[in-house]
Amino acid sequence: MKAILCTRPGTPDDLQFTDIPEPAAGPGEAVVKVAAAALNFFDTLIIADKYQVKPAYPFSPAAEFAGTIERLGAGVTGFAPGERVMGYMRYGAARERVAVKAAQLVTIPEGLDFDRAAGLSVIYGTTYYALKDRGHLKAGETLAVLGAAGGTGLSAVEIGKVMGARVIACASTDEKCDFARRHGADATINYTTQDLKAELKRLGGERGIDVIYDPIGGHYSEAALRALGWEGRFLVIGFAAGEIPKIPLNLALLKSCDIVGVQWGGFTEKFPEQHAENMKEIVRWVADGKLSVHVHAVYPLADTPRALKDIAARRVMGKAIIRP
Numbered sequence: 001m002k003a004i005l006c007t008r009p010g011t012p013d014d015l016q017f018t019d020i021p022e023p024a025a026g027p028g029e030a031v032v033k034v035a036a037a038a039l040n041f042f043d044t045l046i047i048a049d050k051y052q053v054k055p056a057y058p059f060s061p062a063a064e065f066a067g068t069i070e071r072l073g074a075g076v077t078g079f080a081p082g083e084r085v086m087g088y089m090r091y092g093a094a095r096e097r098v099a100v101k102a103a104q105l106v107t108i109p110e111g112l113d114f115d116r117a118a119g120l121s122v123i124y125g126t127t128y129y130a131l132k133d134r135g136h137l138k139a140g141e142t143l144a145v146l147g148a149a150g151g152t153g154l155s156a157v158e159i160g161k162v163m164g165a166r167v168i169a170c171a172s173t174d175e176k177c178d179f180a181r182r183h184g185a186d187a188t189i190n191y192t193t194q195d196l197k198a199e200l201k202r203l204g205g206e207r208g209i210d211v212i213y214d215p216i217g218g219h220y221s222e223a224a225l226r227a228l229g230w231e232g233r234f235l236v237i238g239f240a241a242g243e244i245p246k247i248p249l250n251l252a253l254l255k256s257c258d259i260v261g262v263q264w265g266g267f268t269e270k271f272p273e274q275h276a277e278n279m280k281e282i283v284r285w286v287a288d289g290k291l292s293v294h295v296h297a298v299y300p301l302a303d304t305p306r307a308l309k310d311i312a313a314r315r316v317m318g319k320a321i322i323r324p
Contacts, residue, residue: 002324003095004304005058009049012305012312015061023099025073030102032085033070035114037062037093039304039320040122040151041215041240044312046091053265055091061304062093062322066108066117076102084108088121090265094304096324103272106279109287116286116293119151119319124282124291125275126237126264127155130213131163132278133267134260135233139164141210144200144227146220147240148185149176149317151296156213157185158291165211168203170196170224172314179317183292196220200227208232221245225259232257240314294318 005016025031043061045051066086069079079085085105092098108117131137143160147153148169160167161184169180170189177188189199200209200223208229214221218241225234225247234257239245252259268275285291296318299307307320 001096002301003060004062004301005060006047007058010047012044012047012308015047015305015308017302017304020095023097025071025076025099027074028076028101028103029073029099030069030076030079030085030105031071031097031099032065032067032087032105033097034065034093034095034324035067036118036298037065037322037324038119038122039307039311039322040064041238041311043091044308047308053090060092060094061308063090064088064118064121065093065098066114069105070097072102078102079105079107084114084117086117086120088125088268094301094322096301104268106276106283109283112283112286115295115298115321115323118321119293119295120282120286121279122264123151123155123319124159124293125268125279126152126262127159127213128278128282129264129267129275130235130237130262131156131159131211133274134262135211135213135235137163137165137211140166142166142168142204142207143211143213144168144170144204144209144224145180145185145213146170146191146224147214147216148180148188150215150240150314151316151319152215152237153213154180154183154294154318155291157183160213162285162290168200168209170200170220176317183294191220197223197226200224204229211235213237215240217241217245218243219245222247222251225251225257228255228257230256234259236261292318295321297321298323
């Protein structure tokens with residue numbers, strides 16, 4: 001079968017499109033024929049050996065996928081061959097078939113296509129865990145989202161609205177701000193042309209911002225944190241800007257605020273039942289038309305390097321999907 005392989009640390013152009021053996025379903029596993037897989041910003045870091053997850057070589061990028069179960073291993077219950085499923089596996093989905101623990105699969109409801117299902121697990125799973133379980137976002141609160149037009153940021157705009165928050169979308173261009181507004185944002189800030197701290201303070205009013213969702217990092221983090229209100233929550237999602245910020249802790253003291261880490265991958269492993277419940281809620285919202293799971297573009301499997309370069313260049317609004 002065909003696969004994209006990373007054989008050494010490098011760039012997207014160093015990836016190989018090649019043949020590998022078919023997988024077998026071990027105990028507790030299922031073999032899924034991949035109809036679509038989704039790429040994320042962290043895939044550009046994994047292949048460069050700059051991410052906290054460091055797979056043995058060779059490996060395939062892509063952490064999430066959707067497809068059809070072909071075979072089941074010993075001890076698997078609750079699934080059947082031919083069933084449409086989606087799943088998450090940290091890395092390894094950029095190939096025609098995957099062997100994965102059945103506990104990591106979720107049934108896809110009728111009406112949800114494979115492309116959008118493939119893009120659900122990481123960004124929407126991360127965001128719902130962040131806003132519900134870590135940020136304790138409440139209806140009526142104000143949520144500011146950095147990087148709001150990227151896949152992760154867009155999911156925060158949409159889930160924030162579903163949870164009843166007032167959402168301020170912060171992005172790097174007017175086009176991206178308009179895109180976020182079309183997906184439900186109540187207000188926008190172009191932090192390339194506007195002062196992020198000043199605009200957040202203005203929009204937050206006397207109360208300030210209740211929750212900040214930050215997948216960007218860099219110098220934007222401290223600017224946003226300074227606009228956080230009393231007992232606000234600052235959610236650390238990632239560092240797409242490439243720089244891990246060093247936050248002055250006196251800001252946390254003066255605002256009596258929380259700086260909260262969000263490690264969704266670890267959460268899914270430590271609390272699989274809670275993760276499964278979160279994903280069921282997300283799938284219901286998608287089926288009800290409350291979440292868009294916007295697909296920016298679909299690439300053939302062989303064009304995975306091009307898709308990753310588009311993500312790295314921040315040309316992708318929503319999800320980049322690859323199809324075997």
